[in-house]
Amino acid sequence: xxxxSTTPYLIRAIYEWCVDNGFTPYLAVKVNDxxxxxxxxxxxxxxILNVSADATRDLTIGNEVIQxxxxxxxxxxxxxxxxxxxxxxxxxxxxxxxAFQQPAxxxxxxxxxxxxxxxxxxxxxxxxxxxxxxxxxxK
Numbered sequence: 302x303x304x305x306s307t308t309p310y311l312i313r314a315i316y317e318w319c320v321d322n323g324f325t326p327y328l329a330v331k332v333n334d335x336x337x338x339x340x341x342x343x344x345x346x347x348x349i350l351n352v353s354a355d356a357t358r359d360l361t362i363g364n365e366v367i368q369x370x371x372x373x374x375x376x377x378x379x380x381x382x383x384x385x386x387x388x389x390x391x392x393x394x395x396x397x398x399x400a401f402q403q404p405a406x407x408x409x410x411x412x413x414x415x416x417x418x419x420x421x422x423x424x425x426x427x428x429x430x431x432x433x434x435x436x437x438x439x440k
Contacts, residue, residue: 308384308401309364315390315398316352316362324392325353328367331388331403337381339373347388350380 312328319326328350330336332343342348352360352369358377360369367382391398 305364306384308387309362311399311401312367312384312387312390313362315392319392319398320354322392324394325351325356327391327393327398328352328382328387329389329391329400330382331386333386335383336386337379339378339380342373350382351393 316326318324330338330348330350332338332340332346332348336348338348338350350371351357352367354360357369357371361367363384365384367384367387368380370377370379372378387401388403389398389400
């Protein structure tokens with residue numbers, strides 16, 4: 302028997318953690334033919350969505366799909382994101398959250414992506430650029 306994915310449960314948990322702590326929850330989504338998002342806001346095959354209560358209406362985080370309404374440039378849009386297309390969920394203010402690994406086939410596994418790579422090679426990891434992460438409104 303195939304074991305159900307833990308991804309939707311982890312997404313809901315981080316979402317609730319953000320709300321409980323006064324943070325703004327964001328979803329990073331890999332866009333494909335199954336995602337229903339405003340394509341004009343997609344960059345490099347990915348879109349970052351604010352899923353806070355102030356930014357959405359009728360948010361439903363189901364086990365298979367996340368659905369809600371949101372305004373983009375003043376126009377209300379219906380969005381639908383398959384859970385397996387979510388590549389991460391995080392708090393805007395702190396950057397804390399979870400990233401999900403995506404195999405080459407494009408399907409998301411429920412295991413967590415490591416924050417730092419632990420390779421056995423002699424390559425030195427690239428140092429962080431410093432500072433806090435920044436989000437910008439792209440028009």
